[in-house]
Amino acid sequence: MTDAPQKLPQIDTELLERVEQEIQDRQFSLPALPDTAAKVSKAIADPDVTIAQVSKIVTADPVLSGRLIQVANSPIFQGLKRIEDLKLAISRLGLVCVRNLVISLTVNKLFHVKSNPIIKNKLRQCWANSVKVAAIGEVIARGRWRIDPSEALLVGLLHNIGAVPLLNKLAEPKFGVTNEATVNQVLTNLEPQLSKWIMEHWHLRPDLSCVPVLIQDVYKSHAGPANYTDIIQIARLHAIRNTDHPLANIKWGNVPSFQKLEMTPEESLEAIKQAQTEIRSVMSLLDPAK
Secondary structure (H helix, E strand, O other): OOOOOOOOOHHHHHHHHHHHHHHHOOOOOOOOOOHHHHHHHHHHOOOOOOHHHHHHHHHOOHHHHHHHHHHHOOOOOOOOOOOOOHHHHHHHHOHHHHHHHHHHHHHHHHHOOOOOHHHHHHHHHHHHHHHHHHHHHHHHHOOOOOOOHHHHHHHHHHOOOOHHHHHHHHOOOOOOOOOHHHHHHHHHHHHHHHHHHHHHHOOOOHHHHOHHHHOOOOOOOOOOOOOHHHHHHHHHHHHOOOOOOOOOOOOHHHOHHHHHOOOOHHHHHHHHHHOHHHHHHHHHHHOOOO
C-alpha cells in the first residue's frame, strides 16, 4: 500500500493548472540547442561527414575547442600522448562522443540567465545537481555493455533540463511567484515531462529522452539488461544523498536498478567513494567555474 499523494494548497494548485494550460496551448517555448551544438549534431547526423568538417564547425568557438582538447587529454580517455590539435582530439574522442560532449559543454548557458533571486538560485541548484548526476553517471557507465559513458554524461546533464523553461515561465510577472515552496511544487509536477519533450525536440534517441520520466519511479523495474535509466537512477540517488531531497532517505535495497547494474548499494557506495577523483575531474570539465 502506498501513501496517498499530498494535496497541494489551493493557490499552488491554481498556479500549477495555469502553467499546465500554457503548455497545452503551446504558449511554452522549448529551449533550442545552443548554436554550435545544433550545427555539430546536424553535421554528425550525416554518415559521410569528415573530422575536418566537424573541426571547422567547432573551431568557430575557441573556448569550446579548447575544452574538447582538454577532455581528449583527460584521464577519462587515457591517451598515451598529449595532443594540442582539435582534429586529433576529435579523432581520439570519436564523432558520436564529440556530439554528446559539445551539447554537454554548451548547455550550461541555458541555466545561467538574469532573473529574480528565487528563480536564479533555483536554476543554479538545478545546474549543480545536473553536473553531479552527469559526472557520477559517466563513471558508473564506464566499461558496461551497450552503455556509452558520453551518453550517460549527456542524459545526466539533461535529466532536469525542463527546469529551464519552467523557471523562466515562473519568472514572468503574470505568475508572481515569490516563494521557493511553490517553485519546488511546480518543478516536481512538470519538470520530468518537459525534460523529456526537450530531449525529443533536440532529437535524442527514445531510450535517452525517456529517462527523466522513468527515473521518477525508483521502484519500477524493466525487462532486459541495464540501461541509461538505471545508470541515471543510481547516479541521482548518490547525488542527492545527505540532502533534504524527498528521495534522499529511501532504502536503496528496494531499488531494482542496483540489481540491473549487478551491484549492491554498499558496493556502489564504495565504488563512488573510490572514484571521487575521477568524478571531480568530470565535474570540473563540465563546469570550469567550480
